Amino acid sequence: MESREAHERIYSGIAASPGIAHGKVFLASRNEVAVPRYTIVKSAIASETARLDDAIVKTRRDIQSIQEEIRSSIGEDEARIFDAHLLVLEDQALVGEALRDMESSLCNIESAVWDVGHRYIEAFDRIDDEYLRERASDIRDVMRRLLSNLTGQRIPQLDEIAEPSILVANDVTPSDSASIDREKVLGLVTEVGSKTSHAVIVARSMNIPAVVGVAEVCSQVSREAVVLIDGYDGKVIVNPSEDTLFKYGNLRDKRRSREKRLIAYSKAASLTRDGHPVQLMANIERADEAERALEMGADGIGLFRSEYLFMGLGSLPSEEEQFEAYRAAVVAMGDRPVVIRTLDLGGDKVADFAEMPVYREANPFLGYRAIRFCLDHQAIFKSQLRAILRASAFGDARLMYPMISGASELNQANALLDEAKSELRSEGQAFNEDISVGTMIEIPSAAIAADTLVEGSAFFSIGTNDLIQYLIAVDRLNDRVADLYDPTHPAVLRTLDMIVSAARKGGVGVSLCGEVAGDPVIAPLLIGLGVEALSMSPNLLPNVKYVVQNMDLSEAKEIAAMALEEPSGAIIHDRLVDLYKARMDQLQ
Numbered sequence: 001m002e003s004r005e006a007h008e009r010i011y012s013g014i015a016a017s018p019g020i021a022h023g024k025v026f027l028a029s030r031n032e033v034a035v036p037r038y039t040i041v042k043s044a045i046a047s048e049t050a051r052l053d054d055a056i057v058k059t060r061r062d063i064q065s066i067q068e069e070i071r072s073s074i075g076e077d078e079a080r081i082f083d084a085h086l087l088v089l090e091d092q093a094l095v096g097e098a099l100r101d102m103e104s105s106l107c108n109i110e111s112a113v114w115d116v117g118h119r120y121i122e123a124f125d126r127i128d129d130e131y132l133r134e135r136a137s138d139i140r141d142v143m144r145r146l147l148s149n150l151t152g153q154r155i156p157q158l159d160e161i162a163e164p165s166i167l168v169a170n171d172v173t174p175s176d177s178a179s180i181d182r183e184k185v186l187g188l189v190t191e192v193g194s195k196t197s198h199a200v201i202v203a204r205s206m207n208i209p210a211v212v213g214v215a216e217v218c219s220q221v222s223r224e225a226v227v228l229i230d231g232y233d234g235k236v237i238v239n240p241s242e243d244t245l246f247k248y249g250n251l252r253d254k255r256r257s258r259e260k261r262l263i264a265y266s267k268a269a270s271l272t273r274d275g276h277p278v279q280l281m282a283n284i285e286r287a288d289e290a291e292r293a294l295e296m297g298a299d300g301i302g303l304f305r306s307e308y309l310f311m312g313l314g315s316l317p318s319e320e321e322q323f324e325a326y327r328a329a330v331v332a333m334g335d336r337p338v339v340i341r342t343l344d345l346g347g348d349k350v351a352d353f354a355e356m357p358v359y360r361e362a363n364p365f366l367g368y369r370a371i372r373f374c375l376d377h378q379a380i381f382k383s384q385l386r387a388i389l390r391a392s393a394f395g396d397a398r399l400m401y402p403m404i405s406g407a408s409e410l411n412q413a414n415a416l417l418d419e420a421k422s423e424l425r426s427e428g429q430a431f432n433e434d435i436s437v438g439t440m441i442e443i444p445s446a447a448i449a450a451d452t453l454v455e456g457s458a459f460f461s462i463g464t465n466d467l468i469q470y471l472i473a474v475d476r477l478n479d480r481v482a483d484l485y486d487p488t489h490p491a492v493l494r495t496l497d498m499i500v501s502a503a504r505k506g507g508v509g510v511s512l513c514g515e516v517a518g519d520p521v522i523a524p525l526l527i528g529l530g531v532e533a534l535s536m537s538p539n540l541l542p543n544v545k546y547v548v549q550n551m552d553l554s555e556a557k558e559i560a561a562m563a564l565e566e567p568s569g570a571i572i573h574d575r576l577v578d579l580y581k582a583r584m585d586q587l588q
Contacts, residue, residue: 015234016200019209020252021187022228026165033147037111048109055149088142117143141173187229266297266542276553279533287328300336302535303513319383326391337396344402370403385420392432400438407452442466454506464514487516488569500530520547521580528560
């Protein structure tokens with residue numbers, strides 16, 4: 001802590017989410033669940049176990065509800081935060097230990113759950129690794145919700161903030177962050193946490209400035225204080241002076257001006273300076289997100305994640321329900337393409353219905369998922385294919401198969417598509433006979449044998465999220481190895497080059513829909529490699545489009561040639577960052 005004037009105090013923390021915010025303090029108190037402790041008789045063990053089972057079911061529903069709320073209001077990547085919570089809840093070691101404690105000490109189940117959870121939290125808190133320490137927050141959050149359901153005590157919500165304020169707290173759990181109202185929470189300051197904490201990820205997605213790791217700030221700030229936070233440099237200024245407010249006001253205006261100019265660029269065509277077209281598309285989970293994609297200048301929908309029609313329902317959506325959702329997106333986009341990915345459940349996306357009950361797999365990403373499930377459940381798959389075909393009568397609907405490992409699966413899927421077409425013809429249902437069919441290239445076997453997939457495909461869409469983790473053996477949901485997940489790894493770039501080459505020789509289009517598609521730093525490299533279309537979250541479109549409009553294709557090809565020769569992914573990334581900064585400086 002340092003001090004400039006008697007009334008102004010400056011605290012330093014970790015710059016976690018960029019932006020500047022100024023307002024009154026809302027000091028959040030952490031009201032923990034009061035855990036009762038009492039002795040039970042042996043005959044009560046069964047009923048106590050049943051209470052725990054019921055509480056786990058309710059907690060699972062609570063977490064899934066929060067996950068869906070985050071998914072619909074912010075996005076899919078942020079919603080994945082709660083996959084870790086579901087894994088904690090289903091952890092048989094933790095649950096089993098609590099049951100054994102209850103049986104051996106004859107204590108009520110709440111106290112056993114609290115004791116075991118507390119031991120796990122303390123163990124993770126002592127770990128030096130920052131990523132693993134953050135997992136203590138996941139366990140703490142899940143335990144708090146589970147105990148709330150066991151005891152019937154209500155957990156206070158942050159949506160109770162009455163007026164626009166700077167939220168100051170010891171910590172903000174992921175569940176807490178789900179109830180944050182962007183209109184009421186101007187900024188976030190916490191005593192603990194890091195750039196990788198889940199609350200910070202949510203804050204960044206909501207464009208809420210955040211500074212974390214500000215030691216003992218809760219005891220140093222009164223509820224009547226006014227605070228300014230600088231999410232760029234990690235500063236928290238209590239009772240800022242007029243000079244400080246003026247300085248930061250100018251900085252905020254410059255940043256907002258840049259954002260407005262980027263939005264303006266997004267309305268123009270997706271062309272490089274030398275006239276090379278690059279389709280910039282949007283990823284969506286629901287039909288009503290198509291309108292937002294258009295506002296951000298999308299050339300179409302490059303990935304409609306249809307599995308979210310199947311999640312959180314407890315039953316399968318009918319063909320008619322699917323058709324209405326697909327048609328709504330197709331109609332909203334007019335003459336722009338809408339690529340609908342067929343059902344991609346499994347891995348980190350879980351649904352619970354009779355035909356696909358939730359069960360644990362040792363390695364779910366390599367397990368029973370996506371096209372594997374669909375080819376095993378042809379009635380479900382054909383119902384979806386029929387719905388997509390029917391929607392194609394209303395615009396440029398296209399379909400795409402996920403998790404294809406080779407030509408055999410592609411041929412089986414296309415055979416079922418032909419059956420669906422035949423059925424619709426016999427019923428007199430309208431559809432596009434020449435609907436464009438694509439294959440997702442996200443498994444190394446598909447990348448290596450891409451030439452064998454050309455015949456049954458009109459286009460390839462590279463799914464880098466899975467492809468990268470399979471290529472370099474990095475679980476992208478495992479924070480401990482997250483720093484090894486490298487889109488500029490030479491193996492990744494050479495694989496992309498191989499896929500594009502096979503697509504060109506086969507005369508099929510090639511797009512990319514993984515997270516790196518929305519990274520403006522990497523966009524020139526991807527375009528230089530020959531990727532024709534990039535599909536991303538709608539809010540990322542303006543920045544990427546600005547980069548595209550301020551580069552030449554020849555420049556992108558030079559970048560790609562350099563990257564394919566350079567053995568160090570770090571060096572490639574550093575060069576790309578330098579080029580990006582130079583472009584953004586032109587926007588000042």
